[in-house]
Amino acid sequence: MLKGKKIALYVTGGIAVYKVVDLMREFIKNGAEVRVAMTESAAEFVSPLTFQVLSKHQVYIDTFMEDNPRVVNHIHFADWADFSLIAPLTANTLAKLAHGLADNFVTSALLATRSPIFAIPAMNTHMYDNQVTKENRDLLTKRDIYMMEPDTGFLAEGYSGKGRFPEKERIIEEFEGFMRNHITDLPLKGKKVIVTAGGTKERIDPVRYITNDSSGKTGHAIAEAAWNKGADVVLITASSIPVPDRIQKVAVESAKEMHQAVLEHFETADSLIMSAAVSDYTPKTVAENKMKKTDSLSLEFEKNPDILKDMGSRKRADQCLVGFAAETEHIIEYAQSKLKEKNADMIVANDVGQKDRGFNVDNNEVTFITHTSEPIPIRLKKKTEIADDIVSWIVDFFKNN
Ligand SMILES: Cc1cc2nc3c(=O)[nH]c(=O)nc-3n(C[C@H](O)[C@H](O)[C@H](O)COP(=O)(O)O)c2cc1C
Structure with a gap:
């Protein structure tokens, strides 16, 4: 701002x-x-x-x-x-x-x-x-x-x-x-933007869970960038990064909770940016008490809801849906098929296999995959700057649709 x-x-x-x-x-x-x-x-x-x-x-x-x-x-x-x-x-x-x-x-x-x-x-x-x-x-x-x-x-x-x-x-x-x-001419004034952020936590017992390396930095930066452009922002986050009062925070832990929160807000939203790293699987049962040490342990997992796909199936023509594809190989190909499969408007593809970018650091290098142009490479830069680029793309989407 x-x-x-x-x-x-x-x-x-x-x-x-x-x-x-x-x-x-x-x-x-x-x-x-x-x-x-x-x-x-x-x-x-x-x-x-x-x-x-x-x-x-x-x-x-x-x-x-x-x-x-x-x-x-x-x-x-x-x-x-x-x-x-x-x-x-x-x-x-x-x-x-x-x-x-x-x-x-x-x-x-x-x-x-x-x-x-x-x-x-x-x-x-x-x-x-x-x-x-x-x-x-x-x-x-x-x-x-x-x-x-x-x-x-x-x-x-x-x-x-x-x-x-x-x-x-x-x-x-x-x-x-x-x-x-x-400032009267902010481009997202009057628009409601939902952002998801962080790595979901899937409980095994009351004190243990399975998660991933996502810090939530990108999602929180996107929420700020959308607010700066005038949007009313709802941040559904599994991250512990503090959120300023001007952004409506919905704290969630598991993929199921995140799905529920997104469902509650999606219908009234103009845009959803799914930057959270949502666990694909969750333990089939959660132990009621702390599990005792045994010689070995096997856990059975079941599939979590695919939030991006579900929202893609509900999306109206006036809504803008952005997903992320964190991959370690065939990044562009996977992101292109994800774009179609999930009915998204853009996939932000990133290589999480490299140490100086992606999960848990301040920088990233990504590619925007869309239906309307060739892949758009975004060079290595701060996540806050990438967040600005993503929000600018959404502003253009609303201008052109
Ligand atoms: C040590 C000291 C601290 C002062 N602190 C304040 C203050 O915090 N707020 C205030 O309104 N005036 C404070 N004053 C009084 C103002 O400096 C004084 O009213 C002065 O005329 C203000 O001038 P100005 O409004 O043109 O800057 C302080 C004065 C001194 C000597």
Whole structure:
């Protein structure tokens, strides 16, 4: 969501300024372009040089430092941004914004910008709870400035209360949600996408099971990529990778549970991406108690439901079904016959026989097998990038169907 976005970061003079350095680096790491404006008070806490070096751009503090005769800096800064982020927002600047003051670079640019504004107030708990601060917050909320709730916890003053600058993970999650709400032309807006992920676990007894090497990384990355393109995502997962709140998680263990969950959602879905490594077989019986050690052990297996095939038989023409083929030999041939046999729209074929790609690592190299083109090779790259490619293919599918 942050990739390629222009973020104007406004830093005001609270003790949390040092935390914003790390937050800004995270934004840049995620592909955003960040430019910084600070109040004079903010510059008392962290040197503008730190922000300049890390953002690789000049930091603006003085409204009258007009070094470019072709533009007025604070208006140019305000117009440049796709989104504005005030972090931290002091009680003082909050009050100024509530009453339309424009007495420094930060307040002048914020009054001028037409970009959506996301603010993170952080201050002493009594300042935060003060009636005048509360009224100022309400005024800004009414004017569509997003006010993030600060954390409650140990404050710089040595006691606990509400007003702490939130953890960066929460800020990024909430900010991305805010961005998504403001972008009107996301290609999967209004579409429901189901993703399955992870290796299913087939129980032998209450403490033992059979599984495979799938980590769930690809499926979880596809869920994120679909969310970034505007979809409502249901992630049916057998993996223990954490899932952000914005994605509806259905935790499952066995292939049968996964089948049930997919069945519940498939009819109302626009797309299903079956990236889970579903066990083909399951023990015929599950021991009620932990099995005791014996000289040898034989287990009898029965076939699990073929979820992809079942959904292929139920699929409507307006639904997009994507399956995966993890193979160690004859990869393309197997994937081509799987495409037909399962009535899928695309099979993502991958070679799981190599150590640096496939199961349980961060990279993969795959081939897209479709009905409409020659096999499309996707070179070795991060699973998150492959997830983007898969979702882009689905976007094109909806455009063409
Ligand atoms: C050590 C110290 C820490 C401060 N921390 C905060 C803070 O966390 N939040 C806040 O609203 N004000 C805080 N202040 C007060 C502001 O710095 C002060 O109100 C200042 O005028 C804010 O200016 P600005 O809004 O232009 O950045 C702090 C002041 C000092 C000296």
